[in-house]
Amino acid sequence: MERTFLLLVAFIFSSGQCQDTDPSSDPDASLAVCKPDIRDSGVYSAQILELQRLIQEQAQLNQEQAQQLKALQESRSAAVGFTAALGHSLGPVPIDIKVKYQEIISNMGKGYNPATGIFTAPVSGMYYFSYTMYNDVAPTPKAFMSLMKNGQRIVSTWDTKGDDSNDSATNAAVLQLKAGDQVYTILYETHQIYDDGANYNTFSGFLLFPL
Template identity: 50%
Template sequence: MGHNLFCGQVASLLLEHIITPWEQFRSWIFSPELNVNPPQSKLQKSPRVAFSAALRDSGSGDIGPFTTSTPLKYKKIFSNYGNCYNPSTGVFTAKVNGVYFFRFSMFNNVSPTPNSVVSLKKNDQLLVSVWDTSGTDSHDMGSNAVVIPLKVGDNVYVELAANRLVFDDGMTYNTFSGFLLFPE
């Protein structure tokens, strides 16, 4: 008889402290007033801005050196939602005010000199760089990334420093990507 009384008390406690609150929570979280799922119309109105590209679409070899610092033109396009990246110029131009994420990678030249130096720039302003000195191990990579606010018309690009070079081939070591995190 004591065993049945104990089981009844456990069942009562479960109902009172676990099951009933869970059912109340479920009815609240799925209530129409709360509306935890945004309407599809809001999702469809969000701007879609994202791109990813690699330096070469074919061939292999050094790119550079140039006598002046030069934007790199990433020709192999993986994606370009919003068409903000221009492979002819290597420049991303913002069409939406907002906060963006950008990342780039660099593969050090196979040649012993000069060193590889590339920088991410916003409207000709230096943001971040990657530098690698050629040495006994000439196959090095580096990357960098930023989260920055942009206004419509702002330009972002990767620039190869004057008298420097990078190496690329079909393995697509050098990439440049960016996307809108949220509009402002």
């Protein structure tokens, strides 16, 4: 902007020639009369074109800076991420149920609701989710869970056979969500998971980038 202003000032002060006038021959005439010099019209045109170019460049720069600021503000307002833990054993359950992870470790954006176990996407975008299932059921483990999106099964973990009863399994997925889409986990009928406050069973998710 400073360069544009200086060019504008230079153009204004160079846009004419000042010719001295003898007051004795013309008492009413001013001492200096500025008249445009036709010979310099090409120079003036070049200055005008340069001014127009610089003004356009500055306007474009201002627009780009405004867009960058808007994108930064949107990215900050769209910061979303959570981790929640079960904190207690669950099951065997008589029906398929949503797992309510009520031990909140983090919940930026308040997308996860511990009362329902459901994460609701506050903004459209690409999200990453993971959950860990742990069981400690002797003599036979019996755990079966899935990550769900709007009622659709996405990925699952399963452990109902084995020589040991202490098993842990984790699964994850990257999902494209619209604002308002819901993601949660399900523990299936007759199955169970174990926790004793050490937070073996967790559910996490975060926004990779908005769309």
